[in-house]
Amino acid sequence: MNTWRIYRIAFQTIVTKEVLRFLRIWVQTILPPAITTTLYFVIFGKLIGDRIGEMDGYRYIDFIVPGLILMSVIQNSYANVVSSFFGTKLQHYIEELLIAPVPNWVILSGYVVGGVARGTLVGIVVTIVSLFFTDLKINSYALTLLVFVLTSVLFALAGFINAIYAKSFDDISIVPTFVLTPLTYLGGIFYSIQLLPEFWQKLSLANPILYMVNTFRFGILGVSDIDVTVALVIILGFIILLTTFSLRLLSRGVGIKD
Amino acid sequence: MCRSGLGSTDVSALVIENLFKTYRNGFEALKGISLNVERGDFFALLGPNGAGKSTAISIIASLVSKSSGNVSIYGHDIDTEKEKAKCLIGLVPQEFNFNVWEPVVDILVNQAGYYGIPRKEAFIRAEASLKQLDLWEKRNTQARQLSGGMKRRLMIARALVHRPRLLILDEPTAGVDIEIRRSMWHFLREINQQGTSIILTTHYLEEAESLCRNIAIIHHGRIIEQTNMSKLLSQLNAEIFVLNLKSSLTAPPDLPGYQVSPVDSKTLEVEVQREQSMNGLFALLSEQGIEVISMRNKQNRLEQLFIGLVDRSKRQKETS
Numbered sequence: 001m002n003t004w005r006i007y008r009i010a011f012q013t014i015v016t017k018e019v020l021r022f023l024r025i026w027v028q029t030i031l032p033p034a035i036t037t038t039l040y041f042v043i044f045g046k047l048i049g050d051r052i053g054e055m056d057g058y059r060y061i062d063f064i065v066p067g068l069i070l071m072s073v074i075q076n077s078y079a080n081v082v083s084s085f086f087g088t089k090l091q092h093y094i095e096e097l098l099i100a101p102v103p104n105w106v107i108l109s110g111y112v113v114g115g116v117a118r119g120t121l122v123g124i125v126v127t128i129v130s131l132f133f134t135d136l137k138i139n140s141y142a143l144t145l146l147v148f149v150l151t152s153v154l155f156a157l158a159g160f161i162n163a164i165y166a167k168s169f170d171d172i173s174i175v176p177t178f179v180l181t182p183l184t185y186l187g188g189i190f191y192s193i194q195l196l197p198e199f200w201q202k203l204s205l206a207n208p209i210l211y212m213v214n215t216f217r218f219g220i221l222g223v224s225d226i227d228v229t230v231a232l233v234i235i236l237g238f239i240i241l242l243t244t245f246s247l248r249l250l251s252r253g254v255g256i257k258d
Numbered sequence: 259m260c261r262s263g264l265g266s267t268d269v270s271a272l273v274i275e276n277l278f279k280t281y282r283n284g285f286e287a288l289k290g291i292s293l294n295v296e297r298g299d300f301f302a303l304l305g306p307n308g309a310g311k312s313t314a315i316s317i318i319a320s321l322v323s324k325s326s327g328n329v330s331i332y333g334h335d336i337d338t339e340k341e342k343a344k345c346l347i348g349l350v351p352q353e354f355n356f357n358v359w360e361p362v363v364d365i366l367v368n369q370a371g372y373y374g375i376p377r378k379e380a381f382i383r384a385e386a387s388l389k390q391l392d393l394w395e396k397r398n399t400q401a402r403q404l405s406g407g408m409k410r411r412l413m414i415a416r417a418l419v420h421r422p423r424l425l426i427l428d429e430p431t432a433g434v435d436i437e438i439r440r441s442m443w444h445f446l447r448e449i450n451q452q453g454t455s456i457i458l459t460t461h462y463l464e465e466a467e468s469l470c471r472n473i474a475i476i477h478h479g480r481i482i483e484q485t486n487m488s489k490l491l492s493q494l495n496a497e498i499f500v501l502n503l504k505s506s507l508t509a510p511p512d513l514p515g516y517q518v519s520p521v522d523s524k525t526l527e528v529e530v531q532r533e534q535s536m537n538g539l540f541a542l543l544s545e546q547g548i549e550v551i552s553m554r555n556k557q558n559r560l561e562q563l564f565i566g567l568v569d570r571s572k573r574q575k576e577t578s
Binding site: 101103 | 341356358376
């Protein structure tokens with residue numbers, strides 16, 4: 001029995017299934033973020049942005065582009081895994097995986113890569129939309145790509161944990177609505193934290209999304225409110241933490257066994 | 259691809275030793291069951307609702323964690339050689355557990371992929387499995403659009419796509435019509451003859467009697483009987499036959515040695531003890547000019563034994 005070959009094929013099967021799933025329902029998964037971000041660009045970027053003037057030395061619309069791209073990546077990576085994995089639990093077809101010789105880390109990585117695939121596709125669509133409004137010049141391709149992927153992985157993992165604990169459809173919408181969206185909006189997408197009073201600046205540093213948005217903005221524009229190295233360490237730290245936690249939940253069978 | 263050794267020929271398909279399961283809410287579903295299913299066997303695991311059958315099956319298939327005890331599949335322990343053991347099992351659960359939005363063929367291809375079967379080979383196997391179960395015409399239909407019987411067959415096709423050596427069926431014919439049930443029996447006999455060991459749980463005792471060679475009865479989390487089917491049936495001390503008569507009777511006939519209860523003027527129930535013969539009964543009936551036009555067992559023989567064993571177990575529990 002060639003174990004690694006089984007793992008590889010099982011992993012490919014999960015990823016293929018996940019990608020086909022979100023492509024099959026593209027009207028629900030790919031189109032809405034394209035429309036929403038177009039509206040952001042028109043309303044905040046053009047109509048209001050032209051009156052705001054510059055931020056950190058850039059036109060307002062140029063300033064918000066990196067954050068809006070990353071916001072789509074965050075939301076879609078999360079949404080893909082949380083809805084898909086919760087669906088497998090709800091309809092009990094998680095059992096298809098549990099009875100097969102698929103280790104937990106293959107299950108986790110399959111779903112995370114599925115989430116990253118949707119985050120990436122939506123990120124590309126939003127980037128293309130942004131080109132109608134700005135001239136996107138990339139400061140560092142390597143850093144931009146790195147933050148893009150790491151952020152997507154991190155929120156796919158977070159979506160997985162949410163799905164494990166979720167017992168109803170309410171449970172998969174509570175976290176995105178009451179935690180993810182506020183943190184994203186307060187994560188420096190639309191403003192530089194330098195504009196805030198000192199207390200709020202310090203409080204903002206407790207928001208992990210601020211680090212991702214600023215590092216991504218640094219990758220594209222070359223400006224950031226925070227130290228990029230610290231931000232990368234924090235993002236990687238969260239990924240390690242959530243991966244370990246997810247694997248622990250799977251091995252204990254939380255939400256999926258008994 | 260998932261291939262596990264079957265061990266030497268004297269290794270059993272399934273060995274369960276002293277298996278316990280207590281759920282988090284404190285419910286003790288299994289209280290130390292031990293079972294041995296020989297390779298190539300067609301084995302019935304029977305018991306009333308809530309007896310512990312599905313828990314035992316879920317532990318064997320790694321869907322539920324056991325509290326203690328050992329389980330091995332063809333000599334592979336489910337704890338220490340988990341993946342080898344998993345490769346050898348195919349499970350048809352009681353409840354539908356597939357993605358209802360997926361086309362039938364995708365469900366099988368994905369399942370094959372989880373067992374390390376490459377996509378191209380998976381399509382070939384899916385085609386073979388779907389054709390065996392008369393579902394090939396429905397390959398591109400979403401699973402939710404299938405009838406109840408088709409969904410049951412889809413679960414059997416899915417369980418067989420990686421060619422398991424031990425197939426576990428948890429009430430596979432529940433809710434399907436008699437024609438489909440008979441065709442499923444025929445199919446299961448065929449794959450058993452080809453060497454697949456089968457464990458079946460069912461509430462249709464006629465099904466168990468007709469298909470299985472060995473049997474275990476579980477009640478309140480304990481095995482109360484484990485034997486082979488013919489031995490079990492030979493324990494039956496008396497059978498009640500329903501006789502349909504040609505002419506009406508005004509009074510019940512006097513049949514010395516037999517207990518007779520009239521159902522109506524043209525129907526009699528006669529209890530025949532194991533040491534008595536049917537010839538003796540018919541001789542007495544002929545002497546009295548009573549013609550019998552047809553006859554049947556009042557109750558399925560296995561059902562009669564099953565009820566007796568479960569009642570005895572209940573009484574023992576009450577006394578203890």
